Amino acid sequence: MRNLKVMAAYRGTAYHGFQRQSNAVTVQEVLEKALSKxxxxxxxxxGCSRTDTGxxxxxxCFNVKTSSKINxxxxxxxxxxxxxxxxxxxxxxDVPLDFHxxxxxxxxxxxxxxxxxxxxxxxxxxxxxxYRRKFDVEAARKAAQYFVGTHDFSSFCADCTNVSTxxxxxxxxxxxxxxxxxxxxxxxxxxxxxxxxxxxxxxxDVSEKRLAPDDLNRVFYSxxxxxxxxxxxx
Amino acid sequence: MRNLKVMAAYRGTAYHGFQRQSNAVTVQEVLEKALSKxxxxxxxxxGCSRTDTGxxxxxxCFNVKTSSKINxxxxxxxxxxxxxxxxxxxxxxDVPLDFHxxxxxxxxxxxxxxxxxxxxxxxxxxxxxxYRRKFDVEAARKAAQYFVGTHDFSSFCADCTNVSTxxxxxxxxxxxxxxxxxxxxxxxxxxxxxxxxxxxxxxxDVSEKRLAPDDLNRVFYSxxxxxxxxxxxx
Numbered sequence: 001m002r003n004l005k006v007m008a009a010y011r012g013t014a015y016h017g018f019q020r021q022s023n024a025v026t027v028q029e030v031l032e033k034a035l036s037k038x039x040x041x042x043x044x045x046x047g048c049s050r051t052d053t054g055x056x057x058x059x060x061c062f063n064v065k066t067s068s069k070i071n072x073x074x075x076x077x078x079x080x081x082x083x084x085x086x087x088x089x090x091x092x093x094d095v096p097l098d099f100h101x102x103x104x105x106x107x108x109x110x111x112x113x114x115x116x117x118x119x120x121x122x123x124x125x126x127x128x129x130x131y132r133r134k135f136d137v138e139a140a141r142k143a144a145q146y147f148v149g150t151h152d153f154s155s156f157c158a159d160c161t162n163v164s165t166x167x168x169x170x171x172x173x174x175x176x177x178x179x180x181x182x183x184x185x186x187x188x189x190x191x192x193x194x195x196x197x198x199x200x201x202x203x204x205d206v207s208e209k210r211l212a213p214d215d216l217n218r219v220f221y222s223x224x225x226x227x228x229x230x231x232x233x234x
Numbered sequence: 235m236r237n238l239k240v241m242a243a244y245r246g247t248a249y250h251g252f253q254r255q256s257n258a259v260t261v262q263e264v265l266e267k268a269l270s271k272x273x274x275x276x277x278x279x280x281g282c283s284r285t286d287t288g289x290x291x292x293x294x295c296f297n298v299k300t301s302s303k304i305n306x307x308x309x310x311x312x313x314x315x316x317x318x319x320x321x322x323x324x325x326x327x328d329v330p331l332d333f334h335x336x337x338x339x340x341x342x343x344x345x346x347x348x349x350x351x352x353x354x355x356x357x358x359x360x361x362x363x364x365y366r367r368k369f370d371v372e373a374a375r376k377a378a379q380y381f382v383g384t385h386d387f388s389s390f391c392a393d394c395t396n397v398s399t400x401x402x403x404x405x406x407x408x409x410x411x412x413x414x415x416x417x418x419x420x421x422x423x424x425x426x427x428x429x430x431x432x433x434x435x436x437x438x439d440v441s442e443k444r445l446a447p448d449d450l451n452r453v454f455y456s457x458x459x460x461x462x463x464x465x466x467x468x
Contacts, residue, residue, distance in 0.1 A: 127357070
């Protein structure tokens with residue numbers, strides 16, 4: 001038995017996220033179908049993470065256990081030959097049998113891109129948010145620093161019913177501007193369902209002055225504060 | 235009567251180039267249809283250039299004469315509202331009546347992008363050439379310098395029957411590498427049909443050692459040399 005660590009990239013537009021679902025086409029399903037053909041055995045892969053519907057990946061790690069003796073270059077060529085144009089494997093290497101793409105993941109970096117201009121960008125269709133106003137990068141940068149650290153992100157989650165904890169650590173939150181583009185680079189140990197989109201939406205509220213940057217200081221309560229508040233209200 | 239100078243961008247994938255044709259959909263036709271609606275009169279635009287089938291544009295200048303009194307911001311909003319997702323107007327300004335997008339054009343810059351990797355890039359589909367081998371940037375840079383200057387580019391033209399001269403001036407030819415991407419930036423006073431693609435193909439020949447960089451020295455003959463050679467052969 002071997003364990004292969006594989007890096008993949010995909011354009012998520014046509015998929016209902018990464019994770020296999022019974023009633024919708026997902027990236028995992030497409031990858032497993034291609035791998036099963038090339039490795040000539042039924043395949044289940046372990047992804048480093050789930051991604052939401054429509055989210056793309058530049059560097060997505062998964063691992064797969066196989067009894068196939070195929071070499072890594074042959075694996076990549078064969079799998080890419082079976083994959084549609086919007087999914088690609090980038091590299092493959094043998095790793096120890098106990099390597100687990102999700103449990104051994106040290107962190108994740110999300111990139112959120114905005115095209116900030118009155119006119120639409122014909123090249124950004126499903127790759128960037130089209131934001132028709134001027135984005136206040138300085139205010140957003142100031143506000144975004146409140147996201148950095150370990151917090152309970154339950155107010156930044158669209159549906160937290162399936163997670164054991166809503167505490168996550170954001171290592172860094174950078175905002176870069178280049179021409180009409182604003183690029184947000186967010187590193188963390190994990191992200192909740194829609195968490196990035198809700199954080200970006202909050203920064204848009206800051207840019208549009210519905211929130212002041214320092215208002216984000218009050219978004220995260222410590223557990224004691226929350227208990228205290230509940231007590232006061234009861 | 236007013237004369238408007240308009241900057242546009244388009245994804246050329248779905249179009250048979252810029253210039254209006256009777257039997258195929260072109261960017262000019264789509265722009266003229268949108269402008270006619272917004273300006274409420276039949277419109278013919280003058281493009282700075284023609285682009286080949288499938289070629290995209292980041293900054294394409296055209297001018298249009300109109301009797302409409304619409305302001306420039308309203309013009310952009312209105313036209314963008316009528317245009318499909320793959321064509322966009324970026325800006326608009328009033329210019330003197332004698333401004334002509336083609337005759338007053340001072341130069342053009344083409345950008346040719348290659349994705350150089352065994353694996354395909356899911357985000358590059360119709361935007362970059364997928365080149366599966368290592369591209370020899372140094373050799374290509376050396377060779378490309380022979381393109382710079384004023385030459386008869388008739389051997390770099392797919393069909394030269396409709397042009398009065400095949401002499402063109404290349405101001406600069408830069409090749410940049412970033413990760414798996416190779417970007418060629420070519421500035422010139424004009425380009426013949428398929429000229430960029432044929433120049434890139436020649437540089438691929440250099441990268442694959444079918445041509446040495448210095449062989450490009452011999453691609454351009456002066457008029458005297460050509461006459462001399464013909465005389466020797468006869």
